[in-house]
Amino acid sequence: MFPDWDASMARQAEALGGLVRARLGAGPQRVLDCSCGIGTQAIGLARAGHRVTGSDLSPAAVARAAAEAAARGVVLPVTAADMRALPFRTAAFDVVVCADNSLPHLLTSDDVRAALVGMRRVLREDGLLVLSVRDYDGIRAAHPASAPPQVSTTAEGRAITFQLWHWHEDGEHYDLEHFQLVPDGDGWAVRVRRSAYWALTRRQLTDAVLDAGFTDVGWREPESSGFFQPVLTARRARR
Numbered sequence: 001m002f003p004d005w006d007a008s009m010a011r012q013a014e015a016l017g018g019l020v021r022a023r024l025g026a027g028p029q030r031v032l033d034c035s036c037g038i039g040t041q042a043i044g045l046a047r048a049g050h051r052v053t054g055s056d057l058s059p060a061a062v063a064r065a066a067a068e069a070a071a072r073g074v075v076l077p078v079t080a081a082d083m084r085a086l087p088f089r090t091a092a093f094d095v096v097v098c099a100d101n102s103l104p105h106l107l108t109s110d111d112v113r114a115a116l117v118g119m120r121r122v123l124r125e126d127g128l129l130v131l132s133v134r135d136y137d138g139i140r141a142a143h144p145a146s147a148p149p150q151v152s153t154t155a156e157g158r159a160i161t162f163q164l165w166h167w168h169e170d171g172e173h174y175d176l177e178h179f180q181l182v183p184d185g186d187g188w189a190v191r192v193r194r195s196a197y198w199a200l201t202r203r204q205l206t207d208a209v210l211d212a213g214f215t216d217v218g219w220r221e222p223e224s225s226g227f228f229q230p231v232l233t234a235r236r237a238r239r
Protein backbone atom coordinates (compact mmCIF):
# COMPACT_ATOMS: atom_id res chain seq x y z
CA MET A 1 0.00 0.00 0.00
CA PHE A 2 2.93 2.36 0.67
CA PRO A 3 4.76 4.18 -2.15
CA ASP A 4 8.01 3.63 -0.15
CA TRP A 5 7.43 1.35 2.83
CA ASP A 6 10.90 1.70 4.39
CA ALA A 7 10.63 5.48 4.28
CA SER A 8 7.14 5.27 5.86
CA MET A 9 8.45 2.96 8.58
CA ALA A 10 11.25 5.39 9.41
CA ARG A 11 8.94 8.44 9.37
CA GLN A 12 6.29 6.76 11.54
CA ALA A 13 8.88 5.45 14.03
CA GLU A 14 10.39 8.90 14.34
CA ALA A 15 6.98 10.45 15.09
CA LEU A 16 5.81 7.75 17.52
CA GLY A 17 9.28 7.40 19.05
CA GLY A 18 9.28 11.14 19.69
CA LEU A 19 5.99 10.89 21.59
CA VAL A 20 7.39 7.99 23.65
CA ARG A 21 10.66 9.82 24.36
CA ALA A 22 8.82 12.97 25.47
CA ARG A 23 6.82 10.97 28.03
CA LEU A 24 9.13 8.14 29.17
CA GLY A 25 12.63 9.39 28.42
CA ALA A 26 15.29 8.12 26.04
CA GLY A 27 14.73 4.38 26.55
CA PRO A 28 15.10 1.88 25.02
CA GLN A 29 11.58 0.85 26.03
CA ARG A 30 9.86 -2.53 26.03
CA VAL A 31 7.18 -2.01 23.38
CA LEU A 32 4.22 -4.19 22.43
CA ASP A 33 2.66 -3.40 19.05
CA CYS A 34 -0.62 -5.30 19.54
CA SER A 35 -1.87 -4.81 15.95
CA CYS A 36 1.47 -4.90 14.19
CA GLY A 37 0.18 -6.15 10.84
CA ILE A 38 3.19 -6.60 8.59
CA GLY A 39 5.28 -4.45 10.94
CA THR A 40 5.10 -0.85 9.74
CA GLN A 41 5.46 0.66 13.22
CA ALA A 42 7.02 -2.37 14.97
CA ILE A 43 10.01 -2.70 12.63
CA GLY A 44 10.65 1.05 12.63
CA LEU A 45 10.56 1.26 16.42
CA ALA A 46 12.83 -1.79 16.75
CA ARG A 47 15.26 -0.23 14.27
CA ALA A 48 15.24 2.88 16.47
CA GLY A 49 16.54 0.74 19.34
CA HIS A 50 13.40 -0.23 21.28
CA ARG A 51 12.77 -3.86 22.35
CA VAL A 52 9.62 -4.50 20.36
CA THR A 53 7.23 -7.46 20.37
CA GLY A 54 4.60 -7.65 17.64
CA SER A 55 1.21 -9.31 17.80
CA ASP A 56 -1.77 -9.27 15.45
CA LEU A 57 -4.95 -11.24 14.86
CA SER A 58 -3.64 -12.35 11.48
CA PRO A 59 -1.08 -15.21 11.55
CA ALA A 60 -0.14 -14.38 7.94
CA ALA A 61 0.55 -10.75 8.83
CA VAL A 62 2.79 -11.56 11.81
CA ALA A 63 4.68 -14.14 9.74
CA ARG A 64 5.30 -11.44 7.13
CA ALA A 65 6.32 -8.96 9.85
CA ALA A 66 8.87 -11.47 11.17
CA ALA A 67 10.23 -12.10 7.67
CA GLU A 68 10.45 -8.37 6.85
CA ALA A 69 12.20 -7.71 10.17
CA ALA A 70 14.68 -10.55 9.62
CA ALA A 71 15.40 -9.29 6.09
CA ARG A 72 16.44 -5.97 7.66
CA GLY A 73 18.50 -7.53 10.45
CA VAL A 74 15.93 -6.45 13.06
CA VAL A 75 14.95 -8.57 16.10
CA LEU A 76 11.14 -8.74 16.25
CA PRO A 77 9.49 -11.57 18.20
CA VAL A 78 5.90 -11.97 16.96
CA THR A 79 2.76 -13.82 18.06
CA ALA A 80 -0.66 -14.22 16.46
CA ALA A 81 -3.07 -12.87 19.08
CA ASP A 82 -6.38 -11.07 19.43
CA MET A 83 -5.94 -7.69 21.10
CA ARG A 84 -9.01 -8.54 23.21
CA ALA A 85 -7.10 -11.41 24.85
CA LEU A 86 -3.40 -10.49 24.88
CA PRO A 87 -1.25 -13.51 25.84
CA PHE A 88 1.45 -11.53 27.67
CA ARG A 89 2.40 -11.24 31.33
CA THR A 90 0.95 -8.46 33.45
CA ALA A 91 3.09 -5.28 33.44
CA ALA A 92 5.48 -6.74 30.84
CA PHE A 93 5.74 -3.58 28.70
CA ASP A 94 6.57 0.11 29.05
CA VAL A 95 4.59 1.02 25.92
CA VAL A 96 1.64 -0.50 24.05
CA VAL A 97 1.16 0.69 20.48
CA CYS A 98 -2.08 0.12 18.56
CA ALA A 99 -1.65 2.11 15.38
CA ASP A 100 -3.15 2.85 11.98
CA ASN A 101 -6.82 2.51 12.77
CA SER A 102 -6.68 -1.00 14.23
CA LEU A 103 -8.92 -0.50 17.28
CA PRO A 104 -11.91 0.61 15.12
CA HIS A 105 -11.99 -2.96 13.75
CA LEU A 106 -13.74 -3.73 17.06
CA LEU A 107 -17.41 -3.02 16.59
CA THR A 108 -18.93 -3.01 20.09
CA SER A 109 -18.17 -1.16 23.31
CA ASP A 110 -17.63 -4.52 25.07
CA ASP A 111 -14.92 -5.47 22.56
CA VAL A 112 -13.25 -2.05 22.72
CA ARG A 113 -13.28 -2.24 26.52
CA ALA A 114 -11.85 -5.78 26.52
CA ALA A 115 -8.98 -4.64 24.29
CA LEU A 116 -8.20 -1.50 26.30
CA VAL A 117 -8.39 -3.30 29.67
CA GLY A 118 -5.99 -5.92 28.27
CA MET A 119 -3.57 -3.25 27.01
CA ARG A 120 -3.67 -1.68 30.47
CA ARG A 121 -2.97 -5.05 32.11
CA VAL A 122 0.21 -5.69 30.10
CA LEU A 123 1.54 -2.17 30.75
CA ARG A 124 3.68 -1.45 33.79
CA GLU A 125 2.38 1.14 36.20
CA ASP A 126 2.56 4.56 34.53
CA GLY A 127 3.31 2.84 31.19
CA LEU A 128 2.23 4.53 27.96
CA LEU A 129 -0.58 3.68 25.55
CA VAL A 130 -0.11 5.03 21.99
CA LEU A 131 -3.14 4.63 19.78
CA SER A 132 -3.76 6.11 16.33
CA VAL A 133 -7.05 6.28 14.45
CA ARG A 134 -8.49 8.01 11.43
CA ASP A 135 -9.87 11.50 12.05
CA TYR A 136 -13.40 10.22 12.58
CA ASP A 137 -14.70 13.51 14.00
CA GLY A 138 -14.19 15.08 10.59
CA ILE A 139 -15.31 11.95 8.74
CA ARG A 140 -18.54 11.60 10.73
CA ALA A 141 -19.42 15.19 9.92
CA ALA A 142 -19.28 14.35 6.19
CA HIS A 143 -20.00 10.58 6.00
CA PRO A 144 -17.95 10.16 2.81
CA ALA A 145 -18.93 7.33 0.47
CA SER A 146 -15.37 6.73 -0.73
CA ALA A 147 -11.69 7.42 -0.14
CA PRO A 148 -9.61 8.84 -3.00
CA PRO A 149 -7.34 6.66 -5.16
CA GLN A 150 -3.67 6.19 -4.27
CA VAL A 151 -0.85 4.84 -6.40
CA SER A 152 1.76 2.47 -4.96
CA THR A 153 4.46 0.16 -6.26
CA THR A 154 3.91 -3.59 -5.91
CA ALA A 155 5.84 -6.64 -7.11
CA GLU A 156 3.57 -6.57 -10.22
CA GLY A 157 4.18 -2.87 -10.97
CA ARG A 158 2.23 0.29 -10.12
CA ALA A 159 -1.08 -0.41 -8.38
CA ILE A 160 -4.08 1.82 -7.74
CA THR A 161 -6.08 1.50 -4.54
CA PHE A 162 -9.34 3.13 -3.53
CA GLN A 163 -12.15 2.45 -1.06
CA LEU A 164 -15.94 2.50 -1.00
CA TRP A 165 -17.59 3.11 2.36
CA HIS A 166 -21.13 1.96 3.18
CA TRP A 167 -22.47 3.71 6.29
CA HIS A 168 -24.87 1.99 8.69
CA GLU A 169 -28.03 3.77 9.82
CA ASP A 170 -26.44 4.60 13.21
CA GLY A 171 -23.99 6.89 11.38
CA GLU A 172 -21.11 5.38 13.43
CA HIS A 173 -20.34 2.04 11.75
CA TYR A 174 -19.47 1.39 8.12
CA ASP A 175 -18.55 -1.48 5.84
CA LEU A 176 -15.54 -0.87 3.66
CA GLU A 177 -14.58 -2.32 0.30
CA HIS A 178 -10.91 -1.88 -0.50
CA PHE A 179 -10.14 -2.20 -4.22
CA GLN A 180 -6.65 -2.74 -5.54
CA LEU A 181 -6.05 -2.60 -9.29
CA VAL A 182 -2.78 -4.33 -10.21
CA PRO A 183 -1.20 -4.66 -13.68
CA ASP A 184 -2.12 -7.98 -15.30
CA GLY A 185 -0.69 -8.53 -18.78
CA ASP A 186 -2.10 -5.80 -21.02
CA GLY A 187 -4.86 -5.01 -18.53
CA TRP A 188 -5.64 -4.87 -14.85
CA ALA A 189 -6.64 -7.40 -12.20
CA VAL A 190 -8.90 -6.25 -9.38
CA ARG A 191 -8.48 -7.42 -5.79
CA VAL A 192 -11.19 -6.61 -3.28
CA ARG A 193 -10.86 -6.80 0.51
CA ARG A 194 -13.75 -6.15 2.84
CA SER A 195 -13.87 -4.99 6.43
CA ALA A 196 -16.13 -3.22 8.94
CA TYR A 197 -15.24 -0.34 11.23
CA TRP A 198 -16.61 1.66 14.13
CA ALA A 199 -15.85 5.33 13.46
CA LEU A 200 -15.03 6.32 17.03
CA THR A 201 -14.79 10.04 17.73
CA ARG A 202 -12.05 11.48 19.95
CA ARG A 203 -14.64 11.93 22.71
CA GLN A 204 -15.83 8.30 22.48
CA LEU A 205 -12.28 6.96 22.48
CA THR A 206 -11.16 9.25 25.31
CA ASP A 207 -14.09 8.07 27.45
CA ALA A 208 -13.38 4.40 26.64
CA VAL A 209 -9.68 4.80 27.53
CA LEU A 210 -10.49 6.54 30.83
CA ASP A 211 -13.10 3.89 31.60
CA ALA A 212 -10.49 1.14 31.05
CA GLY A 213 -8.24 2.54 33.79
CA PHE A 214 -5.96 4.99 32.01
CA THR A 215 -5.21 8.56 32.99
CA ASP A 216 -3.54 11.62 31.46
CA VAL A 217 -5.30 11.13 28.11
CA GLY A 218 -4.19 13.50 25.37
CA TRP A 219 -4.42 13.84 21.61
CA ARG A 220 -1.71 14.91 19.18
CA GLU A 221 -2.73 16.01 15.72
CA PRO A 222 -0.66 15.25 12.60
CA GLU A 223 0.57 18.84 12.26
CA SER A 224 2.35 18.65 15.61
CA SER A 225 3.22 14.94 15.91
CA GLY A 226 4.39 14.28 12.34
CA PHE A 227 2.26 11.07 12.39
CA PHE A 228 -0.31 10.76 9.61
CA GLN A 229 -3.28 10.16 11.94
CA PRO A 230 -4.44 11.70 15.23
CA VAL A 231 -2.62 9.94 18.08
CA LEU A 232 -4.04 9.34 21.54
CA THR A 233 -1.59 8.88 24.39
CA ALA A 234 -2.53 7.83 27.92
CA ARG A 235 -0.78 6.48 31.03
CA ARG A 236 -1.70 3.36 32.92
CA ALA A 237 -3.17 4.79 36.11
CA ARG A 238 -1.21 4.10 39.32
CA ARG A 239 -3.09 1.99 41.82
Ligand SMILES: C[S@@+](CC[C@H](N)C(=O)[O-])C[C@H]1O[C@@H](n2cnc3c(N)ncnc32)[C@H](O)[C@@H]1O
Nearest residue numbers: 035036037040056057058082083099100102105
Ligand atom coordinates in the same frame (compact mmCIF):
# COMPACT_ATOMS: atom_id res chain seq x y z
C1 LIG B 1 -4.67 -1.10 9.06
S1 LIG B 1 -3.90 -2.50 9.72
C2 LIG B 1 -2.54 -1.77 10.59
C3 LIG B 1 -1.40 -2.71 10.76
C4 LIG B 1 -0.09 -2.08 11.21
N1 LIG B 1 -0.24 -1.37 12.47
C5 LIG B 1 0.45 -1.19 10.12
O1 LIG B 1 0.28 0.03 10.19
O2 LIG B 1 1.01 -1.73 9.16
C6 LIG B 1 -5.00 -3.02 11.02
C7 LIG B 1 -4.52 -4.29 11.70
O3 LIG B 1 -5.38 -4.60 12.78
C8 LIG B 1 -5.40 -6.01 12.89
N2 LIG B 1 -6.52 -6.42 13.75
C9 LIG B 1 -7.85 -6.34 13.50
N3 LIG B 1 -8.57 -6.83 14.53
C10 LIG B 1 -7.66 -7.23 15.45
C11 LIG B 1 -7.78 -7.85 16.73
N4 LIG B 1 -8.98 -8.13 17.26
N5 LIG B 1 -6.65 -8.12 17.41
C12 LIG B 1 -5.43 -7.84 16.89
N6 LIG B 1 -5.26 -7.28 15.67
C13 LIG B 1 -6.36 -6.97 14.97
C14 LIG B 1 -5.50 -6.48 11.46
O4 LIG B 1 -5.16 -7.85 11.32
C15 LIG B 1 -4.53 -5.52 10.78
O5 LIG B 1 -3.22 -6.06 10.72
